[in-house]
Amino acid sequence: MQRHTDTAARRGRDTARPAHSRGVVGAALRLFAEHGFEATTMDDIAVAAGVSRSTLFRRFGSKDDVLFADQDELVEEIGALLTESGEEPVAAVCAAARMVLRGYTTDPDVALARYQLVRAHTGLRDREIAMSARYQALFTQHLSRGHTDARTLLAAEVLAAAVIAAHNHVLRGWLRTPGETGAAVAQRLEEALSFVTEELAGSLRAAASGRSRPSGPEGAVLVAVYPAGASGGEVLAKVRAALEAGGPQQLQ
Amino acid sequence: MQRHTDTAARRGRDTARPAHSRGVVGAALRLFAEHGFEATTMDDIAVAAGVSRSTLFRRFGSKDDVLFADQDELVEEIGALLTESGEEPVAAVCAAARMVLRGYTTDPDVALARYQLVRAHTGLRDREIAMSARYQALFTQHLSRGHTDARTLLAAEVLAAAVIAAHNHVLRGWLRTPGETGAAVAQRLEEALSFVTEELAGSLRAAASGRSRPSGPEGAVLVAVYPAGASGGEVLAKVRAALEAGGPQQLQ
DNA sequence: GCCGATATTGAGACTGAGTTTCAATCCTTG
DNA sequence: CAAGGATTGAAACTCAGTCTCAATATCGGC
Known part of the structure; x- marks a missing residue:
């Protein structure tokens, strides 16, 4: 469906985020947990939060976006953080992945509540996958910044996908069996990230540094x-x- | 959004796919291309295809699914192919990736028309990303089949993500600048896949052989x-x- | 060829998300 | 306080998706 304008859907909301946005989200989460996502109408949320249906749509764009409001903010934070990061690209991306994970683990109740909903509904699952893809696109972009050759672009894309996969692997593990401390989860992520970077970071560096890899587009035999x-x-x-x-x- | 039952949304349709399903999809694609996706209502498609709105929903589940009907079929084919494949897992997954790509390139008109729509609408883009994720889940599952140790699971997940990333990299390149022959695109995929497998397949094998040999069905030489x-x-x-x-x- | 059981289709009413418009009510700032 | 724009609310509207029920195929058995 997704009938409202795309810009409005994803971002369009006013930059000044009213203080009681949190309250609205809280009310919505409570209703979702209590009656399920589908059974909860935007009208329900509106009366529970003490605002009108209109402002609800104006502020969040869609019902899904009420559920994913904070995640959307996080995506933008990560984007900003990457663009102004002076670190070495792979390290910067790993740092971003850590921050994403922390975004979940610092608010376990919300994260777990959302996970229950996401697990139950294909539409929400797809929405979360799309979120992951946005992170991945950010990572790819940052890893390939300034390069245009096919080899580096591919390496960047693969590495970004691998980092996201590692992150999601750890995240899902935690979501399935909560109770683990944030620190323990962070440690798992470290292990997963070093597995990925050890396997792949070298090849990105090699591709980026131009000379070392075999296949120029022409004349090569593979x-x-x-x-x-x-x-x-x-x-x-x-x-x-x-x-x-x-x-x-x-x-x- | 996505209000109909999940099962109905994803699959539920009758197994016997009526012959004129193709005709319906064709009519829909024509309308989408002509007036845009949002501007085309299910009623429009129904009259253009000469069926009732009811049967449209019954057969496809949702408007998006009209656009992605053949892709959904492909996902299932791939799933079936993987489960009954006797090949070595990594090779099987690579073969699956080739098949997915071929699924696009054998029908360039449809693929390109869909790409134009997908590019323009966030909702559709998310839908396509979800499709990719389904492939990826299939790949992960197949690569980790029979293993339960954390190391192999992570390696499988990362490798699946990398293969998908490589595939998407090649696919998007083709979609952006069509005109390349199917064979040329297939060759690009080969290069991208060998990049990925060379970097990662070894680590999966290493992780997996920690316990049980992945038992390559002997005699298979690629x-x-x-x-x-x-x-x-x-x-x-x-x-x-x-x-x-x-x-x-x-x-x- | 006829008949009953079973799918398949179509028609129409209904819910709820998302949009749009317009009026009311804030804040501002002079 | 008054004029300006911005934020909110109310209400009507479109359309996706669901549900129910009647009509019509379809098919096996006789």
Whole structure:
């Protein structure tokens, strides 16, 4: 559906965020938890929060956005933080990931309440996934800043995806079995992040520094071989056949 | 938004897909392209397709789903393909990614028309992102099948995210500058995939072999060759070197 | 070919999200 | 206090999505 203007949906709200926005969100969360997301109408929220339906839509844009209001703020904070960060890109992105996780763990009640709702409804799940994608886009952009070559762009995109995956892995683990302290979760994230950066950060650096990686777009030969128990001669035969056929192809 | 039952939204439709479903989608795409997505109502589509609004909702579940109907089918095909695949997991996931890309490139007109719409509307963009996430979940599940240790789970999740990122990178490139042949795009995907697998597949294998061997179905040999101006002998020499080195790897 | 059981379709009413318009009520600032 | 713009509320409207019920296919059995 999403009928309201996109800009209004995502951001458009007045920059001055009235103090009782928090109260509105609180009332909404209470209603959602009590009667479910779908069963709660915008009218219900309006009367519970003591404002009119109109202002509700004006301030949040949509019902989902009431639920994800603080997350939206966080996305923007992260964006701002990245643009003005002087750190080395990969480190900056990791720092951003830490901050995102902290955004959840500092408010466990809200995060868990939302998780229950998100788990139950496909529409909300998609909304949360879209949120993740926004972080990922920010990360990609920051990692590839100033570079235009295909290799670096790909490496940036992959690394951003990997960092987000690591973050989400840790986050979901915590959401499923809460009770862990914020510090313990942060520690898990550190481990996951170092796993990712050890595997991938090097290749981004290599790609970004221009010279080191093999494939210029032209003139390069890339051979990928995955032997899974076959003899070398067998593989060679297949390669020979591939070469004779002339084009790029896959055999097995 | 997304008011209808989740099951109905995602899948629920009758398994027997009437032949004129294609016609309905075609009519809808024409209307979307002509008047825009939002400006086209379900009534419009219904009269254009010669069915009732009721059956439209019954068959597709929602307006978005009319636009993404074939994609939804593809997701299920991929899921089925993965579960019954005997290949080595990473190879299977790469094959799935290839199939997804082919799902776009075999129908360039539809894919490009949809891309124009998706680009313009946040709601649709989110929908497409959710689709990507579904693929990613499938990949993660397949890569971590049979393993429960945290390390492998993380590696599977990261690798799945990376493969999806590589796929999307290539896909978006094609969507932005169409005209490239399907084969050329497929080749780009090969490069992107080998970048990813070279960086990450090893770590998944390492994590997984901590316990049980991922038991590559023996005898499966995948050889991907991309000659871009090099002589066959040169390539063969490199393959021979790769075999002597023993593991899957990349040479230049 | 006919008939009853079962899907499939269509029509129409209904809910609720999101938009729009306009009037009322704040704040400002002079 | 008065004129300016901004914030709010009320109400009507559109349209997606659901639900119910009647009409019509469709199909197996006779």
